[in-house]
Amino acid sequence: xxxxxxxxxxxxxxxxxxxxxxxxxxxxxxxxxxxxxxxxxxxxxxxxxxxxxxxxxxxxxxxxxxxxxxxxxxxxxxxxxxxxxxxxxxxxxxxxxxxxxxxxxxxxxxxxxxxxxxxxxxxxxxxxxxxxxxxxxxxxxxxxxxxxxxxxxxxxxxxxxxxxxxxxxxxxxxxxxxxxxxxxxxxxxxxxxxxxxxxxxxxxxxxxxxxxxxxxxxxxxxxxxxxxxxxxxxxxxxxxxxxxxxxxxxxxxxxxxxxxxxxxxxxxxxxxxxxxxxxxxxxxxxxxxxxxxxxxxxxxxxxxxxxxxxxxxxxxxxxxxxxxxxxxxxxxxxxxxxxxxxxxxxxxxxxxxxxxxxxxxxxxxxxxxxxxxxxxxxxxxxxxxxxxxxxxxxxxxxxxxxxxxxxxxxxxxxxxxxxxxxxxxxxxxxxxxxxxxxxxxxxxxxxxxxxxxxxxxxxxxxxxxxxxxxxxxxxxxxxxxxxxxxxxxxxxxxxxxxxxxxxxxxxxxxxxxxxxxxxxxxxxxxxxxxxxxxxxxxxxxxxxxxxxxxxxxxxxxxxxxxxxxxxxxxxxxxxxxxxxxxxxxxxxxxxxxxxxxxxxxxxxxxxxxxxxxxxxxxxxxxxxxxxxxxxxxxxxxxxxxxxxxxxxxxxxxxxxxxxxxxxxxxxxxxxxxxxxxxxxxxxxxxxxxxxxxxxxxxxxxxxxxxxxxxxxxxxxxxxxxxxxxxxxxxxxxxxxxxxxxxxxxxxxxxxxxxxxxxxxxxxxxxxxxxxxxxxxxxxxxxxxxxxxxxxxxxxxxxxxxxxxxxxxx
Amino acid sequence: xxxxxxxxxxxxxxxxxxxxxxxxxxxxxxxxxxxxxxxxxxxxxxxxxxxxxxxxxxxxxxxxxxxxxxxxxxxxxxxxxxxxxxxxxxxxxxxxxxxxxxxxxxxxxxxxxx
Numbered sequence: 001x002x003x004x005x006x007x008x009x010x011x012x013x014x015x016x017x018x019x020x021x022x023x024x025x026x027x028x029x030x031x032x033x034x035x036x037x038x039x040x041x042x043x044x045x046x047x048x049x050x051x052x053x054x055x056x057x058x059x060x061x062x063x064x065x066x067x068x069x070x071x072x073x074x075x076x077x078x079x080x081x082x083x084x085x086x087x088x089x090x091x092x093x094x095x096x097x098x099x100x101x102x103x104x105x106x107x108x109x110x111x112x113x114x115x116x117x118x119x120x121x122x123x124x125x126x127x128x129x130x131x132x133x134x135x136x137x138x139x140x141x142x143x144x145x146x147x148x149x150x151x152x153x154x155x156x157x158x159x160x161x162x163x164x165x166x167x168x169x170x171x172x173x174x175x176x177x178x179x180x181x182x183x184x185x186x187x188x189x190x191x192x193x194x195x196x197x198x199x200x201x202x203x204x205x206x207x208x209x210x211x212x213x214x215x216x217x218x219x220x221x222x223x224x225x226x227x228x229x230x231x232x233x234x235x236x237x238x239x240x241x242x243x244x245x246x247x248x249x250x251x252x253x254x255x256x257x258x259x260x261x262x263x264x265x266x267x268x269x270x271x272x273x274x275x276x277x278x279x280x281x282x283x284x285x286x287x288x289x290x291x292x293x294x295x296x297x298x299x300x301x302x303x304x305x306x307x308x309x310x311x312x313x314x315x316x317x318x319x320x321x322x323x324x325x326x327x328x329x330x331x332x333x334x335x336x337x338x339x340x341x342x343x344x345x346x347x348x349x350x351x352x353x354x355x356x357x358x359x360x361x362x363x364x365x366x367x368x369x370x371x372x373x374x375x376x377x378x379x380x381x382x383x384x385x386x387x388x389x390x391x392x393x394x395x396x397x398x399x400x401x402x403x404x405x406x407x408x409x410x411x412x413x414x415x416x417x418x419x420x421x422x423x424x425x426x427x428x429x430x431x432x433x434x435x436x437x438x439x440x441x442x443x444x445x446x447x448x449x450x451x452x453x454x455x456x457x458x459x460x461x462x463x464x465x466x467x468x469x470x471x472x473x474x475x476x477x478x479x480x481x482x483x484x485x486x487x488x489x490x491x492x493x494x495x496x497x498x499x500x501x502x503x504x505x506x507x508x509x510x511x512x513x514x515x516x517x518x519x520x521x522x523x524x525x526x527x528x529x530x531x532x533x534x535x536x537x538x539x540x541x542x543x544x545x546x547x548x549x550x551x552x553x554x555x556x557x558x559x560x561x562x563x564x565x566x567x568x569x570x571x572x573x574x575x576x577x578x579x580x581x582x583x584x585x586x587x588x589x590x591x592x593x594x595x596x597x598x599x600x601x602x603x604x605x606x607x608x609x610x611x612x613x614x615x616x617x618x619x620x621x622x623x624x625x626x627x628x629x630x631x632x633x634x635x636x637x638x639x640x641x642x643x644x645x646x647x648x649x650x651x652x653x654x655x656x657x658x659x660x661x662x663x664x665x666x667x668x669x670x671x672x673x674x675x676x677x678x679x680x681x682x683x684x685x686x687x688x689x690x691x692x693x694x695x696x697x698x699x700x701x702x703x704x705x706x707x708x709x710x711x712x713x714x715x716x717x718x719x720x721x722x723x724x725x726x727x728x729x730x731x732x733x734x735x736x737x738x739x740x741x742x743x744x745x746x747x748x749x750x751x752x753x754x755x756x757x758x759x760x761x762x763x764x765x766x767x768x769x770x771x772x773x774x775x776x777x778x779x780x781x782x783x784x785x786x787x788x789x790x791x792x793x794x795x796x797x798x799x800x801x802x803x804x805x806x807x808x809x
Numbered sequence: 810x811x812x813x814x815x816x817x818x819x820x821x822x823x824x825x826x827x828x829x830x831x832x833x834x835x836x837x838x839x840x841x842x843x844x845x846x847x848x849x850x851x852x853x854x855x856x857x858x859x860x861x862x863x864x865x866x867x868x869x870x871x872x873x874x875x876x877x878x879x880x881x882x883x884x885x886x887x888x889x890x891x892x893x894x895x896x897x898x899x900x901x902x903x904x905x906x907x908x909x910x911x912x913x914x915x916x917x918x919x920x921x922x923x
Contacts, residue, residue, distance in 0.1 A: 174827060183846065253907055279906060333886075513828065513846040516868040516875035516882070539828035543866040543877040551877055555863045800820045800831035800842060803917060 004299065005089045005096055007032045007079050007243065008104035012272035012288040014039030014061050016102070019296030021069040027299070029071045030096050032089070035127060036076030038062055043285060045131050049159030055128060082247040084265055100267055100299060103244055103255060107237035107273035107283070112147070116209030122231045125156045137230045140164030145218045145228040147206055149176040151313065153234035154193070158320075160230070161198050168199040168226045170206060170218065172235075175501060180313045180324040182512050184340075184347050185363040187501035191345070192320050201226075203535070239274040239281060252276050259305040261295040271295050277306060284311045312373045323369035326359035326376040327351070334358070339390045340508045347505055349512065350390055355383040368392035407460045416461060417454045422447040424461055431465040438462070455482050478517035480509045485521065485738040492525050498533045500526065500540070514540075521739035524626070524662060528734045531776035544624035547797070548784045549606055552599065557606060559585075559598040560623035561613050562659065565633045565651035565671075566594030575616030583609050593630030593668065595621055607794040610785035619659075619783035626740070627662045628669075628730075631655040632680065636673030636690065645690035647673035650719055654726065660781040661773070664737040664746070667730060682710045685743040686726055691715075695722040699729055700744040700752070708744055711752055714760045728759040728769040735772070814902060815914040822848065822908050830865040830874075835917055841865035842903065842910060843885055845872055851885035852903040852912050858896035 004020075004027040006013050013031070020027065039061040047053035066073045074091055081090045088095045109124030111117050123133050134156070138144070142165050146157040149171030161167045169176075175186030176193075190200045205221040215231045239254035250256040250264035254276030261269045261277075271291040273283060282288055287308050297304035312325035339348040346364035350357060350372065356379050360372040371393045375382060388395040412425030422445050435441040438455070441462065442448060448458040476482040483491070488507055497503045500522055504514060514522065519540035526534040538546050549557035561576060576596055580588050586600035601609060610620075622629060631654050634640065636647030651671040658667075670681030671688045681687030683703035687710045689696045694717040701710035713729065716722050732755060737746035747755055759766050787793060825831045825844040832855060833840040839855040841864050849872070855865050862878030872885045882891040888900035902913035 178848075511871060513870055515870045515873075516880070519868060519870060539826055539869065542868070547866070551863075551866065553860065553878070555861070555866075795824075796826070796831070799834045799839075800824060802834040803817075804834055804836045 001026050001028045002099040003027070003097055004029045004100045004102065005032070005098040006030070006102045006104060007089065008106055008272070008274075009033035009035070009037075009039050009061070009073075009075070010104055010106045010272055011039060011042060011060075011285060012106075012292050013102065013104035015289050015292035016104075016271065016296050017061075017066075017069070017071065019293060020299060021071070023296070023300060025296070025300050027100070029069075030074065030089075030098075031066065031071050032074045032077060032079050032091060034076070034078050035129070037128070038066060038073070038075065040128065042127070045125075045128065046155035046159055048128075049131050049134060049156065050162040051159075052162075079243060082243060082268075084247055084249075084268065087267065098267075100269065102295065102299075103263070103268065103270040103274060104272045105240040105243060105274045108240045109233065110236045110238050111233055112206060112235055114206055114208050116211060116215065117233070119209055119211050119215045119231075120213070121211070121215030121229065122209055122233065125152055125232050125234045126237070134160065134230065134232065135163070138163040138165050139229070141166070142229040143227045144168070144230040144232065145170060145226050146232045146234060147218070148232075148234035148236070149173070149200065149202070150179065150234065150236070151177060153232070154189075154320075156232050156234055157193070157198050158196075160232070161196065165230070166197075168201060168228075169193070170204040170220065170226070171200065171202045172205055174202055176200065176202070177322075180361075181322065181363075182349065182361055183501040184349070184505045184509075184512065185322060185324070185361050187499065187505055188345055188347055188363040189320060189322060191502075199226075237273065237283065239276065241274055244270065244274070252279075254281050259294075259307075260298045261291055261306060262298070269295055269298070277308065280308060282308070284313065286311050309377065312369065321364055321366050323362045323366035324360065325369070325373045326357070336510075336512060337386075337390045338510050338512070340505055342506045342508060348390055352382070352386070355381045357382050357389070407457065408464055416457055417445075417447040427458060427461045428465050431462050436462075436466060477521060478515055480504075480511045480514050480518050481507055483507055488522070489525055489529075489736070489738075492529055498526065498530045500537065524664065524739050527662060527780075528776070531779045545626070547603065547606065548610075548620055548624065548788065549601065549603075550624040554600075556600045556602055558623070559601050559606070559609060559613075560591065560595050560621035561618040562621040562655075563595050564655050565631055565648055567633075567648060567652065568596075572616060572618060575613060575618065579609050579612050582612070591623070591630075593623075594632050595623065595630060597623070604798045607785075607789045607797050611789040614783065614785055614789060620785055622659065625662065626665050628655070628658040628660070628667050631658075631669040631671060632684070633671045634673050634678035636671075640673055642676060643673035643690070644692050645673060645695065645719070647671045647679065647688070647690050650688065650690075650695075650722070651679075653719075654723065657723065657727065657777075658730065660783075661730070661734070661777060662780065663730065663734055664739050665742045667733075667743065669726075683707065684710065686710075686729065688722060688726075693717065695719065697722050697725055697729075699755070700747040702742060702744045704742075706744070711747075713752075713756060724766060724770055725759055727773050728766040729755065731769040731773040731776075732758055734776075735769075816904075816911040817914050817917075819910045819912050822850070822905050822910055825850070825910070828869045830867075830869060832863075832865050833912070833916075837917070839863075839865075840901065840912070840916055841874075842912065843869055843874060845869055845885070848905065850903045850905055850910050852901040852916065853883070853885065853888055854899045856898065857881055857883075858890070858898060859894070864898065 009031055041058040041060050044058040077091045077093055079091050088097050109126045123130050138160055144160045144165045144167045146153045146169045149169050157167045157169045175183045176189050207221045208219045209215050209231055210217040210219055215228055218226050218228050241251045241255055244255045245251050255263055255270040255274050257263055257270050257275045257277050261271050263270050272288050291306055294304045294306040334351050334353045337350040349361045351359035357375045382389055410424050414424045416424050426445055427447050430441055430444045435444045448455045477485045491507055495506055497506055503522055520542055523537050523540040527536055543551050580598055583605045585598045589597045591597050631651040633648045633651030637643035637645055667685045669686045670679040670684040672679040672681040673690050681689055683701040687698050696715045698710035698712045702708040733743055827844055828846050830841050830843045833842055841853050841855040843851045855863050857864055857876040859881050860878055862876040864874050864876055866877045867874045873882050875882050881894045883898055888898040890896045901916045904911050
């Protein structure tokens with residue numbers, strides 16, 4: 001009888017041995033396992049950790065099983081080497097000869113190489129030993145940090161939390177489970193975990209694990225520290241290939257195998273998480289079971305070939321209902337069908353290519369998951385049921401369904417607007433009673449007047465009732481949503497939405513990650529409303545604000561250092577001149593806002609040039625931003641014989657107060673020392689004209705495509721009052737205007753009287769606005785170049801690689 | 810004539826920000842390497858056919874790029890302009906493998922071959 005040696009008693013090898021022994025394959029089998037036990041269901045370690053199951057519940061192959069199948073077991077014994085020439089496996093307790101060898105060594109957890117990773121209290125999450133170590137360490141009330149927000153990390157976090165620990169999850173990427181979920185589903189998952197008391201920190205890079213004799217805390221790159229009596233590292237796995245490498249088998253990331261699971265040596269096979277098949281690694285159980293079947297057949301001399309199939313994922317955390325299957329990445333030939341129900345926290349996304357469903361992500365309601373997975377695997381032609389596909393198998397009656405017919409078929413008591421509990425019958429009655437526009441209907445029934453996501457459905461009911469007549473729609477902010485800017489701003493505040501996926505989910509976005517129109521707007525709304533919670537997203541910024549310079553027609557940039565109130569010094573001028581020469585600036589020009597513009601700077605020179613200017617005490621002039629640009633001044637009472645007040649001083653004071661703040665569009669100020677108005681203050685967003693009795697503050701001027709004189713807001717006797725009112729005005733604009741509306745356009749929409757009521761007539765409101773502005777400035781009143789010009793942070797300004805030399809060869 | 814694609818290892822995926830781009834200099838001009846929200850990578854000539862805008866500086870959304878100069882939108886895979894605009898940018902095969910970004914070596918020889 002031929003001798004078969006198997007190294008590793010994991011799930012794949014267990015399944016293969018079942019197939020072999022079920023068929024009475026003529027092999028004398030020896031099984032090595034480093035763990036002192038046979039095969040158990042590793043997928044079920046999470047319920048063991050949480051206490052919902054015990055080890056005994058998850059054992060699949062115990063000692064008796066191997067014995068009854070005639071398999072010699074060498075458990076708890078490490079294999080020290082493979083001698084391929086003599087066909088011998090060396091174990092710690094002696095050698096075993098083989099005719100056929102199967103390597104099933106699985107994978108090892110990846111430990112990120114940070115200081116402190118060897119401290120007691122830092123564990124990986126891979127096998128029963130790790131699980132028991134975690135259970136032993138899980139004291140109620142103690143703190144645990146789980147590094148890694150993937151499938152395994154979250155299951156560990158949930159298990160430890162169920163054992164009473166205070167758990168924080170650190171995840172490097174922008175959203176949880178990024179391999180299985182898109183940002184919207186990741187957001188819902190995070191919300192669910194946070195609701196059960198697990199803290200989630202995304203975009204968190206671990207810098208070190210702190211502690212003297214035992215792990216005590218985890219330090220992140222951004223300086224955050226989380227206390228930790230237990231640190232679980234679950235950042236990923238890598239194939240365990242050491243034996244194969246030592247035996248000089250072909251190994252890339254995993255042990256290379258062909259369709260028969262054969263390695264580069266024809267008598268050596270490999271299967272499971274340690275293999276690499278056509279450049280692919282495997283971590284989920286379904287393909288591993290397929291491999292086991294193929295390898296058993298191969299060993300019995302039958303023709304069989306391994307074909308990787310689509311896999312589906314579910315998270316085994318009670319109360320978190322999510323499902324993902326297939327390939328849900330966007331693609332040029334792919335189309336998305338997105339369904340969101342913000343009220344019930346449901347998100348479903350189907351990805352369609354041609355007439356086939358290729359991927360699905362679902363959160364909140366995954367009942368139809370297996371049906372969708374079946375459509376993906378079988379490559380079913382879905383063209384006939386496309387319109388109703390997202391509603392699942394219950395809605396498939398064959399033949400295409402008219403969405404209007406579906407609405408028509410709804411009974412009168414069907415709820416249309418969940419926020420306000422408005423049913424179809426009430427809408428029909430209201431329309432028949434004269435509410436023939438959306439505005440009138442909203443006024444009479446409140447339908448679609450809250451979150452607005454049912455607007456489309458409400459309009460369909462209206463159209464049916466009115467006999468198909470077109471109903472007016474308020475313009476949505478872009479193709480991704482039917483909601484107008486104002487609606488989105490209102491919902492961000494009312495629902496406390498603090499991230500882009502949160503907005504996209506709760507407002508029912510129809511695209512997975514927005515577009516070039518809505519993303520910059522959302523980024524501004526979020527940072528304006530939640531300065532402390534939201535982190536500015538550079539990738540949602542227009543190029544100028546991403547690179548902190550103004551792009552020119554030839555792709556070069558212009559650099560404008562700030563000159564407070566338009567006042568400079570010989571030393572500053574020298575530094576500007578030096579920088580202009582050093583970086584070969586083709587043009588030096590004076591701007592309309594009393595600044596010096598250095599034009600034609602190459603992108604990769606920006607950080608070094610700014611490092612020089614910073615050294616000379618200068619900061620960004622934000623000449624590129626939707627933010628505070630310049631405060632233009634005249635010389636005022638200090639030098640001018642007509643000046644009534646210190647307009648230069650007030651200009652500098654205002655600029656030092658307001659600089660760095662982001663606004664819906666650019667904001668320019670002017671301060672003139674007398675009514676001769678040399679600073680041209682009366683065509684600015686905010687203009688101050690000084691008079692003998694005080695300060696005339698006027699707002700909402702324009703001198704661009706529109707030319708408009710400012711309108712008087714108030715006249716005040718002191719400089720302090722003028723400053724407070726101007727600050728409150730700018731904060732009101734920041735909190736309420738549509739993105740890309742200049743101040744004049746915004747005041748035209750809301751009315752100057754309303755603005756006056758907030759910032760002039762109501763002192764409490766004015767002070768509250770100033771306080772909120774100051775809070776925001778505690779984050780944003782800083783020079784962006786202080787960060788970007790640092791030597792370590794400059795890479796993003798230079799090319800990824802320069803291949804010009806290779807090309808010349 | 811037809812050969813198997815030759816791939817060049819350009820950088821780590823993490824060198825490119827998600828929903829962002831980085832630039833690649835070659836003897837025959839610059840190529841923009843994009844990374845989308847779902848961690849796909851795409852390679853396009855870094856030159857908008859409209860007025861030569863640097864596409865690598867645009868906003869990446871879904872699998873499209875919006876030119877920073879005049880807002881033309883291109884499909885990252887085909888390089889075709891979207892909507893009412895007509896034109897296209899040359900695109901090159903690119904993929905991610907084991908956390909590395911690979912780009913078809915064809916881009917290096919593109920103009921000498923033409």
